[in-house]
Amino acid sequence: MDFPKEYLQVVKEIEKFAVRELREPALEWDLNPDPKHLLAFWEKSRSLDLPFIPVPERFQGVGYGPLCQAMAVEALARQCPGAASVFVHHFAGLFPVQFAEEGRQSELWRGVTNGQGGGIAGVVLDGEHALTLTMKNNDWVINGRSSLTANVSYAGWMCVFTKANNQENLCLIVPLDAPGVSLGPDSELPGLKINPFRSLVFKDVKLPPDAVIKISETSQSIKSQTRDLLHAFIAAAALGAARTAFEKALAYAKERYQYGKIIIQHQEIRRMLGAMRMNLDAARAFLYAYFDEKSGVHAAHVKAFCTDAAFNIVVDAIQIHGGYGYMHEQGLEKLMRDVKVLQVLGGSNPQLLVDSIKG
Amino acid sequence: MDFSPPPYGLFSPDIDLMVNLPGLGKLREKHPAYIARAENAQAAARKFAVNHILPRSLETDKKCSQDPAYFDWDLWHAANRQKFTIACLPEKMGGLGWSALANAAAVEEFSSACMGSTANILFNTFGVLGAMVECKTGIVLSMIKKMLQAQRQGAPLFYSWAITEPGAGTDMEDARAMEAMRPSCHAQKVRGGYSLSGVKCFITNGSLAHYVIINMPADPEHPLESMATFHVPTDAPGFSVGRVERKCGQKASQTAELFFDRVFVPDADVWARPGKGFDHTREILSITRGFVGLCGMGIARGALERCIRYAATKQTPQGRLIDQDWARFALADMIKDLHMVRAAAYNFAMALDAFHVWKLFDSLAVKGAARLPDRLLLSDSLLALAKNTPASEAGSIFKKKIVTGKVLDEFVKHGSALKVAGTDLAMKTSSRVLDIVGLEGMSREFGMEKCFRDAKVTQIYEGSNQANLLDLFHEEIGVLLQRVF
Ligand SMILES: Cc1cc2nc3c(=O)[nH]c(=O)nc-3n(C[C@H](O)[C@H](O)[C@H](O)COP(=O)(O)OP(=O)(O)OC[C@H]3O[C@@H](n4cnc5c(N)ncnc54)[C@H](O)[C@@H]3O)c2cc1C
Numbered sequence: 034m035d036f037p038k039e040y041l042q043v044v045k046e047i048e049k050f051a052v053r054e055l056r057e058p059a060l061e062w063d064l065n066p067d068p069k070h071l072l073a074f075w076e077k078s079r080s081l082d083l084p085f086i087p088v089p090e091r092f093q094g095v096g097y098g099p100l101c102q103a104m105a106v107e108a109l110a111r112q113c114p115g116a117a118s119v120f121v122h123h124f125a126g127l128f129p130v131q132f133a134e135e136g137r138q139s140e141l142w143r144g145v146t147n148g149q150g151g152g153i154a155g156v157v158l159d160g161e162h163a164l165t166l167t168m169k170n171n172d173w174v175i176n177g178r179s180s181l182t183a184n185v186s187y188a189g190w191m192c193v194f195t196k197a198n199n200q201e202n203l204c205l206i207v208p209l210d211a212p213g214v215s216l217g218p219d220s221e222l223p224g225l226k227i228n229p230f231r232s233l234v235f236k237d238v239k240l241p242p243d244a245v246i247k248i249s250e251t252s253q254s255i256k257s258q259t260r261d262l263l264h265a266f267i268a269a270a271a272l273g274a275a276r277t278a279f280e281k282a283l284a285y286a287k288e289r290y291q292y293g294k295i296i297i298q299h300q301e302i303r304r305m306l307g308a309m310r311m312n313l314d315a316a317r318a319f320l321y322a323y324f325d326e327k328s329g330v331h332a333a334h335v336k337a338f339c340t341d342a343a344f345n346i347v348v349d350a351i352q353i354h355g356g357y358g359y360m361h362e363q364g365l366e367k368l369m370r371d372v373k374v375l376q377v378l379g380g381s382n383p384q385l386l387v388d389s390i391k392g
Numbered sequence: 393m394d395f396s397p398p399p400y401g402l403f404s405p406d407i408d409l410m411v412n413l414p415g416l417g418k419l420r421e422k423h424p425a426y427i428a429r430a431e432n433a434q435a436a437a438r439k440f441a442v443n444h445i446l447p448r449s450l451e452t453d454k455k456c457s458q459d460p461a462y463f464d465w466d467l468w469h470a471a472n473r474q475k476f477t478i479a480c481l482p483e484k485m486g487g488l489g490w491s492a493l494a495n496a497a498a499v500e501e502f503s504s505a506c507m508g509s510t511a512n513i514l515f516n517t518f519g520v521l522g523a524m525v526e527c528k529t530g531i532v533l534s535m536i537k538k539m540l541q542a543q544r545q546g547a548p549l550f551y552s553w554a555i556t557e558p559g560a561g562t563d564m565e566d567a568r569a570m571e572a573m574r575p576s577c578h579a580q581k582v583r584g585g586y587s588l589s590g591v592k593c594f595i596t597n598g599s600l601a602h603y604v605i606i607n608m609p610a611d612p613e614h615p616l617e618s619m620a621t622f623h624v625p626t627d628a629p630g631f632s633v634g635r636v637e638r639k640c641g642q643k644a645s646q647t648a649e650l651f652f653d654r655v656f657v658p659d660a661d662v663w664a665r666p667g668k669g670f671d672h673t674r675e676i677l678s679i680t681r682g683f684v685g686l687c688g689m690g691i692a693r694g695a696l697e698r699c700i701r702y703a704a705t706k707q708t709p710q711g712r713l714i715d716q717d718w719a720r721f722a723l724a725d726m727i728k729d730l731h732m733v734r735a736a737a738y739n740f741a742m743a744l745d746a747f748h749v750w751k752l753f754d755s756l757a758v759k760g761a762a763r764l765p766d767r768l769l770l771s772d773s774l775l776a777l778a779k780n781t782p783a784s785e786a787g788s789i790f791k792k793k794i795v796t797g798k799v800l801d802e803f804v805k806h807g808s809a810l811k812v813a814g815t816d817l818a819m820k821t822s823s824r825v826l827d828i829v830g831l832e833g834m835s836r837e838f839g840m841e842k843c844f845r846d847a848k849v850t851q852i853y854e855g856s857n858q859a860n861l862l863d864l865f866h867e868e869i870g871v872l873l874q875r876v877f
Contacts, residue, residue, distance in 0.1 A: 064457075161709055181831045221836035223845060230831065291562045293572025301858055348819070351848060355561050355856055356594045359640050359849045366640035366848070373826060373844065374834065381830045383718050 034321040040101040043086075047108040050081055055112035059227075062115065063367050066226040068186045074116060075153065075187070083120070084153070085146055087127045092142035099124075099262055100324040103269040110273025114371035115227035117273060118378075119153070121266040122183040122228075126154030126192040128262055129204050129255050133246045141206065144189065155184030157193040157207075157233065158260055160380065164235065166197045166205075173197075173240040175207065181220050181230040183378075185209070191233065192246075194256040202252040205244045213238035224370035261332035263379050268320045268339035271375045272313070274368045275343035278350035279309045281365065285354055302353060309346045316342040333389045337382040343372045401697040402442065402504050407435050409497055412731070413738055426491065426745075433494035434501060436474065441505035444470050449506035449644070453842055456508075456643035461599065461636045464509070464644060469546060471513040478543045480517055482753055486540045492750045496686055496741035500734075503690030504697065507846040508644030510687060515596055515645075518676070519551025522605040522621070524749045525675045526663045529787035531623070552601035554592040554650055555673055561594075564607065565677065565855045566862065567670055570616040577652070579608035579620055579666075585658040586610070588622065591634075591651055594853070598648035599633045601626050606652075607673060610666040619669030623661045630655040641845030675795070677855060678803035679748060682740040684854040685807070685814030689733045691850065692814075692821035695843035696726055699825040702833050702840070719828050726821050733810075733817050740810050747799050752791060805867035808860035815850035815857060822847040 054074055062070050078084060086102050088094020095101075102124045110117035130141045145152055157164075157179050164177035175195070182191070190208045197203055207214070217232035247255055283306055286297035296302045316339040322328040323335045347369045351358035358365045376382060399406070409431050410416055420427040444467055455462045471477060480495065481487025490498070495514075502510040520539070523532045542549035555564040563573035577590025588608055598604070604624045611618035624631065634649030664672040700723065703714035713719055744750050822844040826834050834841050851857045 181835075220832070220834075222831070222834055223836075223841040290559065290574070292566075292569040293574075344823070348848070352851060352856065352858075356556065356849075356852055359852060361638040361640070366845075369640070369848070370841075370845070373823070373841075374831070377827060377830050377834060381827050383722065383827060384716075384830075387718050 034318070034325065036100075036104070036321075040097060040104055043095075043097065043101060044104045044108050046081055047083065047105050048111070050078070050083075051109050051112040054078075055109065055116055059113035059115070060361065060364055060367065062113070062227045064361075066115075066229060071116060071119060071187065071227050075119070076148075079148060084123065084148075087124055088142050088145055089131070092139060093146050094142065099128075099265065100321070102262075103265055103320070103324070106266050107269040107273040107276075110270040111277045113227070114270050114274045114368065114375065115225040117270045118225045118228045118375070119184055119187060121263065121270055122155045123153055123188075124266060125259055125263040126156040126184070126188070126190075128259050129192050129246055130206075132204075132251070132255055133206075134243075137243055137246070153184060153187040153189060155182065155188035155191045156259060156263065157182055157191050157195075158256065158263075159193065159195045162196065164193070164195045166195050166203060168197070169239075171242065173203075173205065173242070173244060175205075175235045175238045175240060177235055178217065179233040179235075181222075182233055183225075183228050183230055185216055185231045185233060186229055192259070194252065194259070201248050202250075202256065203248050204246045204252040204255055205240060206246060207235075207238065207240060207244065209233075211238050211240065222374050224367070224372070224374040260379070264332040264336035264385075265320065265323050267375050267378050268316075268336045271340040271343035271372050272317055272320060274372050274375075275309075275313055275316070275346040278347040278365060278368050279306075279313055281363075282306060282309065282350035282353040289355075296353070305349050305353060309349055312342040313346055331389055333380070333385040336379060337385050340372065340376040341382060344369075344376055347372050400700060401693060402438070402446070402501070403697060403701060405438075407431055407438070409434050412734060415735070416738075419742075426493065429489070429491060430494040430497045433479075433488070433490055434497035437476075437498035437501035440471065440474060440476070441501045445502065445505040445509045449509060450836060450839060450842065452506075452644045453508070453641075454836075457638075460638045460643065461646065463600065463646065464512075465548075467509060468512055468548065472543060472546060472548075475543060476513050477516055477549075478539050479514075480520060481536055481539065485536060486543070489753075492741045492744035492748070493738065496683075496738055499683060499686050500690040500693065500737075503687040504694030506644060506842075507687060507691050507850075508642040510690075511596060511642060511645035516549075516551055518553040518605065518680075519603060521676055521679060521749075522551070522553060522623075522663065522672070524752070524791075525672055526621075527749075527752070527787045527791035528663075528784040530784045531663070532787065548600065548602075550597045550600045550602055552595050552598045552604045552650075553676065554595045554598065554604050554606040556592060556594050558591055558593045562856060562859045565673065565859055567616060567674075570619065570670055573615050575609050575612045575615045577608040578612050579610050579622065579657075581610060582656070585656055586620070586622065586662065588624070588630075588652045588655040588657060591649065593634075593649045594637065594647050595650050596645060596647055596853075598650050599636050599646045604631075604650065605663065607669045608652075609669070616670055618666040619664075619673075620662060620666040621664035621669045621672040622657045623663050624652075624655060624657055628655050628657070640848060641842065642849055674804065675800055678800050678807050679744065680807075681811040681854050681860060682737070682744070682803070682807035684850055685733070685810035685812070686737040686741070688811075688814030688816070688818035688847070688850045689730065689737050691818040691843055691847050692726075692730055692733075695818075695822040695825045695840055695847075696723070696730060698838060698840050698843065699723070699829055699833070702829050702838055706829070706833065713829070722824065722828055726824060729817055729821070733813050736810055736813060740806055743803070743806065748795055748803060749791070751794050801867055801871075804863055808855070808864040808867070811854060811860045812857045812864070815847075818847035818850050 082095050085094040086097050090096035106117050161180050167174050190206050193205050193207045213236040215234045219229045289296045323330045351365045357363050452464045475488050479488040479490045483489030523535045560573050563569040579586040579588050606622050609615040609618045630653040632651045637647045706713040
């Protein structure tokens, strides 16, 4: 695929930045996932305009589309999939903003660019229909407990898709400091630890009418576009992790001796590395094909294929490292845990395959 | 929500050895006591797993993530009180008299509850195994005596088996690799014994060990020809423990670096003389690899049972998770693999009883010894007698008659096959289970993510699966090639 030159430029900067700011700390954050680490990183990332990539130029953003966002996520995930996952949900949560009324848009974008009390976004797709929405005295009232959600430790607001009691689909912006919003316990997932997943609990949360971005059919289509993007970004994060795992394994195979020779001289190791590289390249081609509208590729398939491929790559990278691969300091077992979470994020892969074919 | 898990496997009080392995029925007709003993072991182990291991496994895992050197002594003492730590010793001597089959049944129960705790309670057998392999009567008897005494007093007694070096893992497990390796450890011959120097790494229980059974070459230029096995008390001057590793899983079990700085070992503690060290390793591996495969099967089972329990109560917009067609196919597919590997695992265990060192317990000589009154059996005078060279060598010679080179070849073959099958099963099942239960089911509290973290290392230790496949090839196809072509 031909990546636009300016995107490649941006990604190059992000890569350098991530090596500098994430490579070392990522392991420490895994053990001690204090939100202040990520917030400090976010602050620094603003100097690169990283959080504003999706913000239109006329609102002082970068205005680059989902392809560039996916590339950014991949670059970050090479050093820390957990930090990348915050951007995954931020970018996905920002996507619907462009469909709001001009005034509301301006307000929301400004919140992102000036970072005040709403710099980081998130998204709730409510696939399990756990939330209820009713109209009371001209206010929307939201109740219920969401499934496990990312970015709850960071986001100023969440873009929430849900159904009103008259069955209309709505897309709303819900500030997390609204009275009645609270967080469920930390689910302690095995990976992406710097981005702890919790459920959001809404108890009679009142929202003004302008919280609604879009209703009904349009909202339904925005929802599926948002879900698709989420899937593509998750795939990108998994591939970033897989690329690092592959590179580490390749380098290690060239320096580790067993049987009196470097292990890359054993055919079975080369077969494994060959399979890893093949799957990595195939998965990346598949992911970026998604951004070519003509390809007709299914986002859910991209997510399922890329995360499964990434998982196998990371597991084999550990195997090539032998006992060292299982130790925390190598960083590979962390990647395996991170990718395992990415594999089920946004719907588990077998379920997505079932749902992708209408029967 | 009314949460009543389906009574299945780990979550059922019913003993199911014969249900899972109905083929044992024929054997039971002839040897009811043999089967009954295994069923009793399964019952005792499941009870212990459910009442002691399971309730604290997540908490211990968490404590160990904060401090890798944390050890759950309460659990260990509870296991010790029930004699699980000396289960393999004959009943008459004071152990539980577990056959390999009984041991297998217990290992499956323990490892399906928590693999790390299993290692703490049962991997101590490395000590007795090492002794049995050489079978010098004096050494075996004095070790048994120590183990019994410690158990009675409730005092921990740990043995580690240390072969891996920082630069050599596979190299220490395969003759062809050992020939070409560049060892960093050296056992230098000195007057009256050897002086050991070097570093060993990734040693299970190394930080807790009272004794280490260790392999080092007497001549680093010729490692295979000079590899020797030593029995080293950890209070020997020059021995020290490095860091305890921070691992992905099996956190309850400690893995440590060991340093040897001119540690003196007297000739009497040379278990396998230079040149015989590799044979010692291979013989231990011929037993332990199969058991690691069995552990893998247990991990897979634990993951699957937790998944079934979760899926039976989890509601989705389309109904219970377990009622989804795709989930049913996936579960059935995993159970199918579990049954296949379990059959192979128990077949291996019974083969150990029939042909390997377990057979020694059946032999007249040992039975005769075990019939001696307790006090006499472990008395110092008998020990002294057993320690004199001719008597001691008699044990060795006797053992070699039973466990011949051909028997070993067979066990390396089947053990390696089971090791790879069981550990690949552990990884595949524990990972796939997470795909079924999704994000919420992956939360720490349901224990499935821990099964997954625990599983990965089983493909690495006791010889990487690649090393096992190489052995399998050589023992099965390589031998054929030599004979036929
Ligand atoms: C938790 C844990 C507990 C352990 N406990 C103990 C213990 O109690 N005692 C002990 O002595 N050791 C122990 N070990 C060490 C373990 O046995 C070794 O890690 C294992 O043997 C692999 O060795 P290595 O890590 O050095 O990998 P290496 O031998 O360096 O292998 C690296 C990679 O190369 C592959 N490879 C090597 N040669 C070939 C070839 N010819 N063809 C194809 N692939 C090849 C291997 O499969 C592996 O994937 C433990 C390890 C761990 C992680």
